[in-house]
Amino acid sequence: MGGKIIIASASVPEKKFLNDSLVRAGHHVIAESNNMSHAFRRTRSLDCDLVIVDNNLDGGKGLKTASIISEDHLAAVLLLVDGEMFPATKSFHYLIRPIYYNTLIPAVEAALWHWQRELAMQEQIRTLEEKLKTRKLLDRAKGILIDKLKLSENEAHHFIQREAMNSGSTLRQIATEIINQEQKIKPIDSN
Amino acid sequence: MIKDKKLEVMEKVRDNGVRFIRLQFTDIGGILKNVAIPVSQLDKALDGELMFDGSSISGFTEIEESDMYLVPDPDTFTIFPWRPSNGAVARLICDVYTPHPNHAPFIGDPRTNLKRIIKEAADMGFVMNAGPEGEFFLFLVDEQGHPALNTQDMAGYFDLAPVDLGEDARRDMVCTLEDMGFEIEASHHEVAPGQHEIDFKYGPVDKIADDIQTYKLVVRSIAERHGLHATFMAKPIAGINGSGMHTHQSLFNLQGENVFYAPDKPYQLSDLARWYMGGIMKHARALTAITNPTINSYKRLVPGYEAPVYIAWSEKNRSCLIRVPAKRGLSTRIEVRHPDPTCNPYLAMAVMLAAGLDGVKNQIEPPAPVDANIYHMTQQERDRAGIASLPGSLLEALAELEKDEVIKDALGEHILSHFLATKKAEWERYRLEVHPWEINEYLRLF
Numbered sequence: 001m002g003g004k005i006i007i008a009s010a011s012v013p014e015k016k017f018l019n020d021s022l023v024r025a026g027h028h029v030i031a032e033s034n035n036m037s038h039a040f041r042r043t044r045s046l047d048c049d050l051v052i053v054d055n056n057l058d059g060g061k062g063l064k065t066a067s068i069i070s071e072d073h074l075a076a077v078l079l080l081v082d083g084e085m086f087p088a089t090k091s092f093h094y095l096i097r098p099i100y101y102n103t104l105i106p107a108v109e110a111a112l113w114h115w116q117r118e119l120a121m122q123e124q125i126r127t128l129e130e131k132l133k134t135r136k137l138l139d140r141a142k143g144i145l146i147d148k149l150k151l152s153e154n155e156a157h158h159f160i161q162r163e164a165m166n167s168g169s170t171l172r173q174i175a176t177e178i179i180n181q182e183q184k185i186k187p188i189d190s191n
Numbered sequence: 192m193i194k195d196k197k198l199e200v201m202e203k204v205r206d207n208g209v210r211f212i213r214l215q216f217t218d219i220g221g222i223l224k225n226v227a228i229p230v231s232q233l234d235k236a237l238d239g240e241l242m243f244d245g246s247s248i249s250g251f252t253e254i255e256e257s258d259m260y261l262v263p264d265p266d267t268f269t270i271f272p273w274r275p276s277n278g279a280v281a282r283l284i285c286d287v288y289t290p291h292p293n294h295a296p297f298i299g300d301p302r303t304n305l306k307r308i309i310k311e312a313a314d315m316g317f318v319m320n321a322g323p324e325g326e327f328f329l330f331l332v333d334e335q336g337h338p339a340l341n342t343q344d345m346a347g348y349f350d351l352a353p354v355d356l357g358e359d360a361r362r363d364m365v366c367t368l369e370d371m372g373f374e375i376e377a378s379h380h381e382v383a384p385g386q387h388e389i390d391f392k393y394g395p396v397d398k399i400a401d402d403i404q405t406y407k408l409v410v411r412s413i414a415e416r417h418g419l420h421a422t423f424m425a426k427p428i429a430g431i432n433g434s435g436m437h438t439h440q441s442l443f444n445l446q447g448e449n450v451f452y453a454p455d456k457p458y459q460l461s462d463l464a465r466w467y468m469g470g471i472m473k474h475a476r477a478l479t480a481i482t483n484p485t486i487n488s489y490k491r492l493v494p495g496y497e498a499p500v501y502i503a504w505s506e507k508n509r510s511c512l513i514r515v516p517a518k519r520g521l522s523t524r525i526e527v528r529h530p531d532p533t534c535n536p537y538l539a540m541a542v543m544l545a546a547g548l549d550g551v552k553n554q555i556e557p558p559a560p561v562d563a564n565i566y567h568m569t570q571q572e573r574d575r576a577g578i579a580s581l582p583g584s585l586l587e588a589l590a591e592l593e594k595d596e597v598i599k600d601a602l603g604e605h606i607l608s609h610f611l612a613t614k615k616a617e618w619e620r621y622r623l624e625v626h627p628w629e630i631n632e633y634l635r636l637f
Contacts, residue, residue, distance in 0.1 A: 040416060072416060
């Protein structure tokens with residue numbers, strides 16, 4: 001499946017070459033842009049995977065455009081640079097002109113692949129962080145139940161599970177509720 | 192500089208991988224200036240040993256004594272959240288010092304000047320708290336990268352518009368400001384299409400003046416990253432609301448109690464609150480030159496667009512110069528509604544505070560509140576109620592400023608003379624120009 005790509009270039013022939021090559025390789029060019037501001041607006045409002053940026057865009061604002069797209073995690077970036085110029089940053093891919101079909105397409109595909117992998121990893125991190133947060137809340141809630149109601153750890157866990165099932169809530173919601181209501185839970189006397 | 196604070200800054204710089212530091216200060220015109228230094232120079236900078244050429248900054252010094260120092264305020268250290276990949280960038284807001292006599296604060300530095308007025312208030316036992324509401328427009332940028340007057344959207348006040356580019360940009364601005372330690376109280380669409388407002392929590396006036404400058408920088412920087420142009424110009428489009436910077440203000444005593452609040456008095460406002468208002472109203476015509484300092488500012492101060500035109504106060508009426516919001520207790524405050532965000536916040540806060548303090552010192556009684564819509568009163572009715580109007584143009588405001596000793600003192604001789612000279616020159620350029628309106632109006636007619 002092809003990637004959704006935006007081309008931001010000041011050069012009409014280069015834009016045409018990029019467009020033709022990308023389409024031939026099975027990708028979708030969803031927008032073209034010839035200045036920085038327009039490129040930002042398109043990148044933010046369209047669901048795109050990769051922006052190919054010409055370093056001469058907008059009188060030399062290509063590097064700035066590429067950096068901001070990359071810093072704000074809007075899409076993968078492939079910067080096209082002239083031979084003598086190397087970007088100082090290593091946070092996005094770049095290709096040195098002259099550009100041929102055979103060098104462009106592998107670079108595009110590598111950039112797309114890294115972008116997909118980055119997205120997947122971010123998603124994984126997010127899920128793990130959520131799980132960790134839930135685990136911490138559950139542990140605290142169980143601690144409160146063990147302390148106040150003199151339950152075993154297993155009983156406390158079942159208590160939260162049962163409450164969640166009875167009220168159609170998640171374990172996390174019940175745990176949060178217990179933590180918030182801690183003061184109101186009457187301790188069972190230990191005499 | 193106190194050694195602990197210096198070490199604290201150095202530590203933060205190290206821990207966050209900061210590579211560059213921007214030393215910021217504000218010129219008399221209200222423009223934020225900065226010198227970027229690499230981390231290797233930070234030690235020297237924190238000791239206040241970094242020099243710059245003051246004669247290059249409009250209104251600072253003449254060429255023959257141009258060496259000036261930037262002395263960073265370590266409490267203002269903040270890392271910009273938007274440059275992560277290439278090594279972080281931080282900023283320090285600085286006071287400007289002169290080498291003569293003997294490394295002293297420079298009286299032409301607006302931040303230093305504000306501190307002088309704050310000290311006067313402190314000597315009387317007061318701390319001024321302020322809460323500004325800065326409005327701005329987001330415009331599209333055209334093919335050549337120039338801002339155009341097209342707004343992004345057609346939504347209005349508080350509208351829950353479908354997510355558009357402006358909404359997205361504003362959300363990003365709020366997140367960025369929060370990352371920089373701002374406590375955002377509200378952010379919403381304003382009355383006009385493309386107009387937005389972000390309100391942050393009130394605080395001591397010196398910090399708030401710094402915050403306003405940071406706020407403007409963040410709004411403009413984030414707008415650029417969204418392909419939009421943010422402008423704080425007071426009235427970019429005739430016929431729709433302009434952008435104001437309503438400034439909520441109150442005096443606290445040194446024990447942290449609001450001295451504007453008096454539960455047993457009319458309107459639950461203390462004598463001090465009334466006198467403070469009396470002072471603002473007495474000096475309103477002169478201080479407007481500072482709070483509304485551009486030619487365009489006076490195109491906002493016209494009837495019909497929620498901007499004040501008349502010098503009066505009220506509890507609910509929004510056509511007045513001063514509104515007293517309903518909240519009492521610790522939140523008792525007055526809202527001065529005429530400033531606009533083109534003002535230099537350090538100077539604007541200094542003149543408003545000085546006017547208020549003059550009211551307190553001389554127990555200036557404000558006239559009775561006006562609850563009728565003043566826009567609908569006739570000239571005679573206004574005269575009978577003793578309601579004067581704000582200056583109609585920058586020129587008129589400058590003339591008022593020259594007559595008002597209290598406001599002149601609040602600026603100090605150096606700032607005053609520079610301000611008057613540049614603003615008169617600005618008026619002269621405007622006067623000599625033939626404007627498109629004149630061409631449209633007269634070219635065919637005569």
